[in-house]
Each structure stands twice: as structure tokens, then as C-alpha cells.
Amino acid sequence: MRLRRGRVVRSRVVVAGMCAAVVVSLAACGDDTEAVATEAVATEAVETEAVATEADATTTEVASAPTEPAAVAEPYRADAEQVVGSTDRVDYDVFIPQLAEGDPAVTAEFNESMRAALQDMIDTHDTDRYTLSTQEYDVTRIGERVVAGLLVVSYNMNPPGAHPSPLLATVVVDTDTATPVTLTDIFPDLPAGLERLSEQSALLLPDTAAGPNFDRSGIEPTEANFANWLPTPEGMEIHFGDYQVGPHAIGLVTVTVPWESLADVADPDVVAVLAS
Template structure:
């Protein structure tokens, strides 16, 4: 199975790296090597050796993590990524492979520097619904040798638990341009209530796939995850907003709201 498809169709990766040149030629990376597997709860806290589901809604899936370590010519990495066990084997396999592909995309990217990837400065969320599995992965990036400070990389994966297929923005909306325009409009209304404030960076919410690529599903609405510098200065950190499904119902593809809000 080609995991690059997941990057284009469903796995969104955004890197906002201040002061880093993007010129140069990327060096092929070796595949990540799993060195440790730890089953955890949805909050990524260690549990006993007996698998425990995260909630009644999450059964029979168990949210855990796998630590992936290794190095390439340009990068070293030691990152814990979300993984599933139990449930529909096809869904579990698609989710797990997509999360690995998301990390591999970060490893393979040419940031213009040698770099190291580690666990993020904050923890992403994993949502297990009746019909959807959706996760945010936050990875810490730092140049080697270190610069002024590190940055956060965001990757998201959303899997249809009915079909075991990734869900992209193009899948979510009947008309992608109309969907992006609605997300941009709602972000403009919501961001002033966040750390970004009234003076948020408007270029970060222009109706493009790149600006809204990092999204996850929740019962309340579509969560949009903005990376470092996307909607404001580095000091505000990462910003997440939730656009209620009621604000998107007329632009979502038929039946998609029932899946994504489960």
C-alpha cells in the first residue's frame, strides 16, 4: 500500500520553521524502526499490562503509542506516535500505517538543516468514535546544532471506521472550495477569542488546503489545528479551534456529518 497517498488524501503535515532555508536536495531517509510499544489510555498515560479501553465509545479499540527511533543522513528521531490495537483489523492497520507515514513525511522533509525530532512540547489528542478514528500528532523539531528555539510539527489522520479508508478535506466536503471558504470564514470569527487575539495572522486562514490541512473530527465539530507562526507569533504557541458541525452541515458531503460527529 502506498502511504504517500495518505499524505495527500488524509494525512496532513504542517511545519512552520522560522529562519530555516528550504533550499537544497532532500536526502532519502531510512524507514523508521519501532523499538518499543506501550499501550496507553487516550491521554497517553501508561496502564497496566491488561489492555483497557479508553471509554465506552472507544470499544473495542484501544489507543496506545509506539516509540519510533532511528537516524538518517540529515535527521535523528525519537518519537512516540499514536497507535491502535483491537477493533476492526483493517481500520487499525490503516490508522497505524497512516500515523507512521505521517512521521516518515516529517523525517524525509528537507528543512534546510540537520535536525532532530522528538516528542512534542504538547500532546495531541486521539478521538475514537463509533464511525471515525481521528488523531493529532505533535512532534518537536530542533535544528542541529540548535538554533534559538525548537518548533512544533503537526500531523493529523482521520479514518472512516465503516470503510477503513482515510478521509481528506476533499472527501469531507461536496465542493472543496466552498468548504474551505466556510472554514476560513468561521476561523476569522473564532480566532479573536483565542490566544491569537484580534490581530491574528489572516494569511494563515486563507481558504487553501495547506492552511486547513491539519484537522481532526470530534462530536462537537471539525477541529482545526494551526501550527507555529500560522496565525500569530511564536509566543502564542499552537492554536486549535472547533468549527461546529452545524456551521458546516450545508457544505459537507452527504452522510459525512454523521460519520465525523460520531
Template sequence: MRKLAAALAVAAVMTAMMTACAAGVESGAAAVPPAGAPTAPGGYSATTVRLTGPGYEVDVPQVAGGAEAARNEYNAVMRALAQKWIDQVDGTTTLSPGAGQVTYLGTRAISGLFVVSVYGEGAAHPNNAYGTHVIDARTGREITLRDLFIDVRQGLSVLADQAAVEVPRTRAGDQYSKSGIEATEYNYRLWLATPGGMEIHFGEISSHAAGDIVITVPWSKLDSVLNPGLRDIVSG
């Protein structure tokens, strides 16, 4: 199964590369990190690929170095997130690089945030769309909410309680959609593993002027609901 998963990941990378090259131009290949880019434990470096074509210009977080299976899996998924939006460009929608894209390189986990600015014809303003992906840096295995928590419902309940404390401290203040932080997998699907805690991207759950709301829940607040051993992976 691991060999099959690795083969599928490589195939996905090749498919994404062929699609991008057929539709537009690729620059800043992830195989070569920028000069002076820091190397994380495990030999990884963060870099970016820019995909351009008619109606779109998209930056895709990538990694170089490290374990081949993990690198291929991460890069393929991040490219697939970009391709999903590129496929929707139809003459009435344009894409441009979104601000805030990041790759967190931990000692045992890699997390990536993909951001694209989407502008539809006739819209008052563009909106950001997001995608996240978290993997075990040693194996390339994805870490999901169901992997993270002993009981996902209990874990989401704790996250919702923490969000009720943290969101009012953001630009949203008390003026935000309470349904946007309810204990559902959908509301907490856009998360990243960072040394400081679980970074959660809610998007626009308040006014457009308040922007996209982001909080970080310290791992210490989640200790009681995390699967044994997971904190060591995601917090490193």
C-alpha cells in the same frame, strides 16, 4: 481494489516497522493497549508507539483492536508521518515527542494528530510539526476535505468565515496572519473529526509566544456544506 488497498496498508506497516527497528528502537507496541485503556465502540483502543534512534525520539499515535483493515490503515499512515521526519535527521536536526498528540475514537470515525518537536542546529527554539489523519472506522477509508464537503471551495469558504470568528478568541487575539486562515486546502489540511466539531490546527499563525493556534468549528455551522451522511460519521 479494497483487497489491494488493504494489502498496501499492511505492507506499509511492515515497512515502517522494519525501518524503525533497523534505525533504532521501538517500544510500547500498538498491538497491546495500556492497562485500563478505554475501548471505544467498534472495539478500538488508543495507544502509542515510541520510536528512538540516533537524534530522534518520536511518539506515534496508534490503535489496537477494531476492524483489521481500518486498524492497519490508520497505524501505517501515522507511522509514515513519523518516518518522514525521522528520514530528515542528519546530525543537524533532532526530534523529540511533541505535546498534544491524540487519537479520537468515535463510533464511526478515527482521527489522529501526530506531533513532533523539531530542533535544527543553531535555531533559537524547537518548533512543532504536525500531521493528521481521519478515517472511516468501519472500512479504513480516508476521509478528506473533498469527501467532507459537497463543494470543497464552498466548504473552505465557510471554514474561513468561522475561523475569522474563532481565531481572535484564542491566544492569537487580533495579532495573526490573515493569510493563514484564507480559504485554501493547505490552510485547513490539519483537521480532526471530534464529537464537538471540526478541530483545525493552524500552527504558528501568530507570534511564537502565542503558540500553535487551534480552533473547533461546531458541526452545526457546517451542516449546509457537508456531504449527506458525512456528519453522522465524523461527529459520532
């Protein structure tokens, strides 16, 4: 019995020793594993920091790179064109207002409209022989949203008559849409708008060369009577032609109808463009 018990004791000792060795071995392995893990974490942190540094450098490089300035359209510039020619009835040598630079569509619309206005003057009288020459030409307005011009041509019979007569034309273009602005655009109810222009002109004409005895037929509420107008910040500048509101001797007559006087008959959006 003692021998058997002694074997058991020795076996337990051996087992215990083996377990101790295993524990020591595991502890050692644990230390190595922790060291490896620590080293991996440190390596990953270094690599992450390097990537972040590289990204920051790239961001800084992009942010500091010079940027191309946005293209800015050249502003409109007033110009003029001399138009010279002859038909079987008409000789003409006229300067007309033109635009340069700016929006090409707007410039083209304005310039072509002015040429068309001159052509209308050339074609005015089918049977007469006459000469057209420059009297006045001006790009009267280059606003924020509108451009406008005035053309006055001296009409003289050929052979010359006693007094040449001025022929008048105006052009107004909305620069937002590159289209002409007409009386119909300004007044949604055109007859009401023309009536208001007539009323206001009657109040303003006595203080002009036409005087209190102006010719009232020239301000009847028709499109023809108010066809020649120009926009100003203050109001609608109406140009009356030769003989329209008075005798030939007084020449052309102009009145300005304030926008406030048209407020209830004019389209406010169009007025905002014209007054800009």
C-alpha cells in the same frame, strides 16, 4: 301335482336356509372385519403418537442445546509506538499514537498513516540537520464510526537553535470503510467548504492566543491551511501550526467550527460518521 309342489317348497326352504346361513356368515365376517379395522386404527394411532413423541423429544433436545455465542470484535484500544532512528541529516526519537484491537483493516490504516506522517516530518527539510523529539501524541477519538489521532513533534536545529518548533499532523479514519477522511470527502464543493472554514476561523480566532490581530494569511481558503483537523461530536477542530496565525511565541492554536455552521457545504453522510 302335489308331489311337484312339495318339492318346490322344500327347495325354497333349503335355499332360504342357505341364504340365512350366508347372512349369518357375512354378519360374523363383518364383526371380524370391524374388529380388525378397529385394531389397525388403534395400532396406527399408537405408532403415530410414538413418532410424534419422538419428534417432540428431538425438537426439545435441539431447542435446549447450548448455542455458541457470536464472535464480538474487541473494541479499539489507544496505544503508542516509539520510533527511533537516524539519517545523514536527522536524528529522531518520537512516540506516535497507534491503535490496537478492533478491525484489523482500520487499525492497520490508522497506524500506517501515523508512521507516514512521521516520515513526512523526517523528510521535511532536505538540507538542514535537525532533531525530532516527542511533544504530544494522542489517539484523540475512538467514536462509533471514526477514529482520529494527533501527532505533534518538536523540531530543533542541530546544533540546537533558540526555540524548537512544533510540527503537526492529524489522522482521521472512517471505521466503516477503513479509509482516511479528507477535506475533499467532507466538502463536495471543496472551494466552498474551504471558504466557510476561513470565514468561521476569522470569527473564532480573536478569542484565542492569536487575538484579534491574527495573521489572516494563515486562514486563506487553501487545503494547506486547513490540512490539520480532528472530528469531535460538536464540530471540526482546526489545528493551526506554528507561525500560521500568529508569532512563534503563541505556539499552536486550535478552533472548533460547529457542524451546524457547515451544514450547507458539508456532506451530511460524512458528517454523520465524523460526529458519531
